[in-house]
Amino acid sequence: MSPLACQHIMTMDDLTAEDITTILDTAESFKEVNERRIKKLPTLRGRTIINLFLEPSTRTRMSFEIAAKRLSADGVNMTASASATVKGESLRDTAKTLSAMACDLVVVRHKYAGAPQVLAECMDAHVINGGDGMNQHPTQALLDLFTMRQHTGRLEGLTVGIVGDICHSRVAGSLVPALNKMGATPIIIAPPTLLPARPDVLGARVATSLDAVLPELDIVYMLRIQMERAAGMPFPSVREYARFYGMNETRLAAANPDMLVMHPGPMNRGVEVSSAVADSPRAIVLDQVNAGVAVRMAVMYLLLGGESGGAAA
Amino acid sequence: MALLLKNGRLVDPEVGLDVVADMIVRDGRIVEIGEDLTIPKGQTIECAEKIVVPGLVDLHTHLREPGREDKETVASGTRAAAHGGFTAVCAMPNTSPICDTGSKVRFLIERAAETGVVRVYPVGSLTAKQEGEAIAEIGDMVAEGAVAFSDDGRGVQDAGMMRRVMDYAKAFDTVVVSHCEDESLAAGGVVNEGVVSTRLGLAGWPAAAEEIAVARDIRLAELTGCRLHLAHLSTAGSVELVREAKAAGLAVTAEVTPHHLFLDEDAIGRSYDTNLKMNPPLRTAEDREALVEALLDGTIDCIATDHAPHARHEKELEFELAPFGTTGLETALSLVITHLVQPGRMAWSDVVRALAHAPRAAFGLPAVRLEAGSVADLTIIDPEAKVEVTREWFASKSGNSAFLGATLLGRATDVLVEGRFALKNGKAVD
Incomplete structure (x- = not known):
């Protein structure tokens, strides 16, 4: 039996605060494994994990792939260009096909919200959401929590400003509820054109001025700005966006001296984050990436029935 | 006999x-x-x-024939209508090809005579191919039996074009039906903009996108003197606009669907049930209550189903990819009885008004009365x-x-x- 209360991790709603703590604690021990010379455990030997990536992704897919390999699972990747979906197969049929191959866990990244729910309905396997449309990206939120806890020693009481394209961001979609569950205070910061219709539903404070709330923040989390948008830019220019919402040295100097800078990557240097900030010791972006592997090992391990905590010993 | x-x-x-x-x-x-x-x-x-009661009439039915006979045909759709208590349906023109000429109207009338079991009144398109760019052959279609005109599913985006169509339609003493959706605002939206769009990470279709079109077309009805019928109203704001238009004595009628009367956006949960994806989307509980009130006080004239059959494989797609619409012919009357008549909110005489007399009056269909x-x-x-x-x-x-x-x-x-x-x-x- 999995120590988690859920069968799948599709949205943050699936996880209780206790589950999140279990995942983070388990990830600690896997992080230690990742620092060894031989970075491999036999834990999931004989288990089959499918990475179903129906939308382009490099870092998330690699992170899951590495995580599966380090646990000795048989990982198989299926990407959009190679998949049956380009031949017109529906997601339901793809799911049933994969299920018929008797896989144990599927990680799904898809352009459309709700895709993990479709898979969970049609498959016997556990489902991990690797990002669905504009909805959620729960393992990103978990690795972010892990990194925050690693650096500050706590989650409760942290004030985290999330800056940027909130309304199209699945990262924010998971991070806001994740922070709330752990007793931290999320503030979403964006021009109104990048805010969701009802930010109150997410449970976050809202600010339209980064400078106004900057001194309150323990952590500023910069979201990637998508500069290739089809329907009308939501701000006048990249230059103006960077001026009001970009994290630069001036803002870093004005902030709480311990404030850390996070980013889910890939960064647009000079837009949401300046190079000087990105390369400063206060930016912990690579720690997030590092945590990603350990956290994904933890969720795979726990969903597939592992004991919490000392698995990696 | x-x-x-x-x-x-x-x-x-x-x-x-x-x-x-x-x-x-x-x-x-x-x-x-x-x-x-x-x-x-x-x-x-x-x-x-x-x-x-006098036979019920549905002003808003998608029979899908010609073009998508796998979803519905005149034969199956009219049987569904009869099963739901309707003696007549008004068939929307967004078939394939679009019903935008007299010969296509005639085709439908002939198919109905051959295969239908209830009356079928064709609704022609307002603009050629429903592209919003040129007036469709409205006179030709009226001559062949079209009873009303609509670019249902799209809405005419350009106000000048809508004005021209409304002006032109007056020559044939017919009614223009508006699908009220400003696409520059609604574009890409699949659920109501608000709580559910935020919670489920789906693009929102704001109430204002409907209300702006309702307000525009009411002004155009005033400008042109053309009879206007507003399809599938979904918001409290639209209701207010219609109330004002009626108080001003304009020739404006309006319909509401059973799903907008009896469901709201809260029904859409994490299951992403695509049967709850419709256009316009399910709105808030407050909107729903305003629609019920408007139906009861006569601001909204009638209930129309917007019966929109879709193939199973199309509805079993991701929420954002699935087509809009729910079927409605076979549940409308039962829903009204269950949710309005049984609790005592609506008298039977008002049911007859909303489902039989008002729809006939809105489209100028022959009256039916319980008299010799x-x-x-x-x-x-x-x-x-x-x-x-x-x-x-x-x-x-x-x-x-x-x-x-x-x-x-x-x-x-x-x-x-x-x-x-x-x-x-x-x-x-x-």
């Missing part, structure tokens, strides 16, 4: 009728209403505990019958109902179209 309807409760507010009485139908017409009537030969139908001489388009209702809404319940080719799984009270048991059975003892007649 003569028919004697015995002991039914006859309800028709147009003739001030609400009595238990008998009715004789002969040669497609009502010939007599009274007590203890008999006929020398013919068929007697026991209507005790049942309600007999009137054509015998009749719906007989068992208000106590229980309906389990399952896939098997539907005569429609499609089962994409937002109300699957519901248990409802009341249904049509018999439907007569010009004195002939389209539904008999609850079964559609072949």
Whole structure:
């Protein structure tokens, strides 16, 4: 039996605060494994994990792939260009096909919200959401929590400003509820054109001025700005966006001296984050990436029935 | 052949009728209403505990023929209509090809005569191919039998184009139906913009995108003097605009769908049930209540189903990819009985108004009354019958109902179209 209360991790709603703590604690021990010379455990030997990536992704897919390999699972990747979906197969049929191959866990990244729910309905396997449309990206939120806890020693009481394209961001979609569950205070910061219709539903404070709330923040989390948008830019220019919402040295100097800078990557240097900030010791972006592997090992391990905590010993 | 309807409760507010009485139908017409009537030969139908009303009319049906006969045909759609108690449907023009010329109107009328079991009134498109760029051959279509005009599914985006169409349509004394959606605001939206769009990470379709189009078209009705019918209103703001237009004496009518009356966005949960994806989207509980109030006070004239059958494989896609729409013909009456009549919010005479008289008046269709001489388009209702809404319940080719799984009270048991059975003892007649 999995120590988690859920069968799948599709949205943050699936996880209780206790589950999140279990995942983070388990990830600690896997992080230690990742620092060894031989970075491999036999834990999931004989288990089959499918990475179903129906939308382009490099870092998330690699992170899951590495995580599966380090646990000795048989990982198989299926990407959009190679998949049956380009031949017109529906997601339901793809799911049933994969299920018929008797896989144990599927990680799904898809352009459309709700895709993990479709898979969970049609498959016997556990489902991990690797990002669905504009909805959620729960393992990103978990690795972010892990990194925050690693650096500050706590989650409760942290004030985290999330800056940027909130309304199209699945990262924010998971991070806001994740922070709330752990007793931290999320503030979403964006021009109104990048805010969701009802930010109150997410449970976050809202600010339209980064400078106004900057001194309150323990952590500023910069979201990637998508500069290739089809329907009308939501701000006048990249230059103006960077001026009001970009994290630069001036803002870093004005902030709480311990404030850390996070980013889910890939960064647009000079837009949401300046190079000087990105390369400063206060930016912990690579720690997030590092945590990603350990956290994904933890969720795979726990969903597939592992004991919490000392698995990696 | 003569028919004697015995002991039914006859309800028709147009003739001030609400009595238990008998009715004789002969040669497609009502010939007599009274007590203890008999006929020398013919068929007697026991209507005790049942309600007999003028036949229901749906102003907003997608029959899908020609083009998508896998979803619905004139044959299956009219049987679904009869099953739901309707004696007539108005067929929307967004078929393939689009119904935008007289010959396509004639095709539909001929198909209905060959394969249909209830009346089919074609609605032609306002603009050629529903592209919003050139006036469709409205005169030609009127001459062939089109009763109203609509670019349903799209809405005419350009105000100048809408004005030209409305001006032109006046020459043929017809009604222009507006699908109220400003695409620059609604573009890409799949659910109401607000709580649900935020919670589920889906693009929102704001109420303002409808209300701006409603306001625009009411102004254009005033400017042109053209009769305007507003399709599937979904917001409290739209209701207010219609209330003002009616107070100003404009020739504006409006419809609301059963799904906007009896469901709201809170029904859409993490299951991403695509049967709850419709255009316009399900709105808030406050909008829903405003729509009910507007129906009850007559601001909204009638209930229309926006029956939108879709193939299973299309609805089983991701929420954002699935087509908009729910079926509606076979649940509308039962929903009204369950949610409005049974709780005492709506009188039977108002049901007759909203589902029979007001729709006919809005599109200028021939009137039907419960009086001697009137054509015998009749719906007989068992208000106590229980309906389990399952896939098997539907005569429609499609089962994409937002109300699957519901248990409802009341249904049509018999439907007569010009004195002939389209539904008999609850079964559609072949």
